Amino acid sequence: MHVPLILTDFLDRAVKLYGEKPAVIDDERVLTYRQMNERVNQLSRGLQALGVEKGDKVAYLAPNTTEMLEGFYGVFQVGAIMTPLNTRLKPADYQFILEHSESKVLFVDEDLYPLVEEVLPKLPDLEQVIVHGEAKDGCLPYEAWLETFSNDSFDRVELEESDIASLLYTSGTTGNPKGVLLSHRANYLHALSTMHHLRVSDQDTLLHVLPMFHVNGWGSPFYYTANGATQVMLRRTDPKLILEKVEKHKVSILHMAPTVLNMVIEAYEAERPAIEQNVRVVIAGSAPPPAFVRRVEEDLKWKFVQVYGMTEISPLITTSELRSMDLDLSPEDRYRLKAKAGYEMIGSRVKVVDELGDEVPHDGKAIGEIITRTNGMMEGYYKNTEATNETIRNGWLHTGDMAVVDEGGNIEIVDRKKDVIISGGENISSIEVEGALYEHPSVLEAAVVAVPNEKWGEVPHAVVVLRDGETLTEEEIIAFCREKLAHFKAPKSITFTDELPKTASGKIQKVVIRKAFWEDKGRMVN
Secondary structure, eight states: OOOOOOTHHHHHHHHHHHTTSEEEEETTEEEEHHHHHHHHHHHHHHHHHTTOOTTOEEEEEOOSSHHHHHHHHHHHHTTOEEEEOOTTOOHHHHHHHHHHHTEEEEEEETTTHHHHHTTGGGOTTOOEEEEESSOOTTOEEHHHHHTTSOOSOOOOOOOOTTSEEEEEEOOOSSSSOOEEEEEHHHHHHHHHHHHHHTTOOTTOEEEOOSOTTSTTTTTHHHHHHHTTOEEEOOSSOOHHHHHHHHHHTTOOEEEEOHHHHHHHHHHHHHHOOOOOSOOEEEEESSOOOHHHHHIIIIIIOOEEEEEEEOGGGSSEEEEOOOOGGGTTSOHHHHHHHHTSOBEEOTTEEEEEEOTTSOBOOSSSOOOEEEEEEETTOOSEETTOHHHHHHHEETTEEEEEEEEEEOTTSOEEEEEEGGGOEEETTEEEOHHHHHHHHHTSTTEEEEEEEEEEETTTEEEEEEEEEEOTTOOOOHHHHHHHHHHHSOTTTSOSEEEEOSOOOBOTTSOBOHHHHHHHHHHOGGGOOO
16 A cells, blocks of 8 residues: 655654654753654644644744744644745745735744734734744744643644645745745655765754755755754854854754855864764855865865755755765865765756757766756746746756756756856856855955946956955955966956855855846946
């Protein structure tokens, strides 16, 4: 008999095999898997008492906390759809998402409540708000509410694996965010593949660095719960705090954005914590330069794993984990391989194709778009058939990421379609230029964008954050890049700044940087 692939299986397995093992460490609070499951049962009964039924949306606005983690399973048990919200949006964005998703209940952390307070009266279809922490007017306090319900085994709603488990809203850098519908089956099969490729085991302790609402953050409650790993919560992205928790709790694996890892390296060099256990760090986002990988593996002594994916595919489809034939390569060649998006994971088919849909040659030079067919593919964008049909064509999901493929079949992302700089008819990869900038010892962070230029149409411009105490001139940086790159690829101008705009997960927001130059023609670079 076929057993449906329902995400509640993962917590069931953890309770059965690891019931008395620490499941969650949230500051001084520790819960075993049995205790976590009891709270999940209370949550499900509470949702049921509020009238939440199969297919209803339940929204969460919270940092990485016990309450956020148990929300996934409590929501699933009543057949409802988990709708996590980005913690870095504006009130109008929350109003749009809560209206568009038709969310029935909102759970919100007390520290984040001010972000939605002003829009709550404008949401008549939102039936109940429950606050993690101190009570607010018209809202229920979570812990006191939870305690009123039994923690006995919950009689779950019957689900099919094709039923929707999560509704996740993309960042919405152009227009309103789009809601991505992911089924239990998609999340389940993706989790099985990913936990294999990341070598997740019951001996792991995960530090939740990536926000659980984020593309590679909400997969973690599935991979690590299923394997009985201990999960350490992190409310805020602070590099010193990350290192403290890694040392204190013997953390063995972390997921984070490259910019956050960069800050962790800086803090490590200043703090020198006594971290003796083996640590793996999983990086998703913009491709790092090989020099960055070298710093992680030689200075931190952490194993570096690059992965690639997006919300619409649950999210991961490739990994850079070295294969057996790669182990005898020189360190520099290994770092170069690890910096790439890598090869396809089990359960995914990945191709790089040209404008005619033909696969590009595996020569490391021909650029095409990454497309995929995967078990983790979304059901579509909620209430947006047009966008769904633009993204999924002939059964293949078009990612919008441009890449090359080397002779070994390893994919290397060169840019988002919108981030490729076309200067005088030449295509320039902003990622390649950033790689050159990161080789300079005085550069802490860098982002390269296209800026308008009368002669060439557009040219590369670098926005740079220097390390503390370092000084560099615009001319020195440009000259350094010209030694590393063809001259037309080197940035034509530099802006120095103290901080780059970032998303909640730490990803640099190039759209924000680029907008300033294109909206203000007075900043045209000649």
